[in-house]
Amino acid sequence: MSAISTTLEKLSVGQTTAHNNMAWFPLLDAASPAADYLTLDEALNQGHARVTEVDEGGSVPELMFSNESARRVLLLDGEELVGAKQNRVLNITILVGAGQKLTIPVSCVEEGRWGYRSRDFSSADRAMYARGRARKMSQVSASLRERGERHADQQDVWDGVASMARCLNVESSTEAMADAYEQSAGSLESYTDAFKPIEHQVGAVFCLGGKVAGIELFDSADTFARTAAKLVASYAMDALGEQAKTGEKSDDPPAPGKDQVADFMAKLANSPANPFEALGEGRDLRIEGAEIVGGALEVDGRLVHMSAFTREASGDSLREQADELVSRIASMRQRRRMH
DSSP: OOHHHHHHHTOEEOOOEEETTEEEEEEEOTTOOOOOEEEHHHHHHTTSEEEEESSSSOBTTEEEEEEOSSSEEEEOTTEEEEETTSOEEESSOEEEOTTOEEEEEEEESBTTOOSOSOSBEEEEEEEOOHHHHHHHHHHHHHHHHHHSOOOOOHHHHHHHHHHHHHHTTOOOTTOBHHHHHHHTHHHHHHHHHHOOOOTTEEEEEEEETTEEEEEEEESOHHHHHHHHHHHHHHHHHHHHHHHHHHOOOSSOOOOOOHHHHHHHHHHHHHSOEEEEEOSBSSEEEEEEOSSEEEEEEEETTEEEEEEEEEHHHHTSOHHHHHHHHHHHHHHTGGGSSOO
């Protein structure tokens, strides 16, 4: 059995929590160990790591991560780094070894800026909105499969951020995703207040508009507790976008039943997961099923982190679109250095 199916098999599904047009089903594992690594937020806030441009000129799809601690550091797909020449989000999940320095693949989420605001990046308390992460994951999988690179389609990322901003009536002088989150802070807080981790919770199946949208899963309840708020906000941005499109409704759709969640998890367990040597430690598993797209990091036989999304929740036929974008990604390689 694969690490994905083995992990899913041992989980139990808790009672759903719902708020407006969003819901989650807690995923529980009473035997989950304590985390033996630092999160990105912990490492940066405690001064145990640095993130900088790769050199003085900078390179849009790459940053330099330096782990200056005696512990490993976990970086999550979609987490946002702010500062330096422009804000970026991580393209994959990476476990960086103690004392290691690594070039990490990223995508820009601030199209209108290319100039230093700081020498180092800081970690934002947010992750890219779920629909954007789903699209990016599919593009990265296609890039890795076809070219051996972990790149997304940068123009598509920018277009997605711009579309989200228009939907939420957000204005930004630098076309930054951060401004959409900051201007939606009050609404997002109502979601993060509603969804709080419970004992033994290692992840959740998230639902939007009455349908399963995706899953976030960790090897430790500690890690999920530390990252839950930014993941809730990631899905909540899509929830707010759907409300903006359809108008506020008092009759929000009910959450799916546990049978639908079980069906989603069964499809996920049976979806192809192509293994690649990871950046940092472990194996990078790229999930490319007919109905599900995602990525996971397996280290020493255990699933450290997994994010996966239904293709329906993304709003697009991602696999086909991603394949078409591979050539576009390649053509943008010459634009990696701006100005």
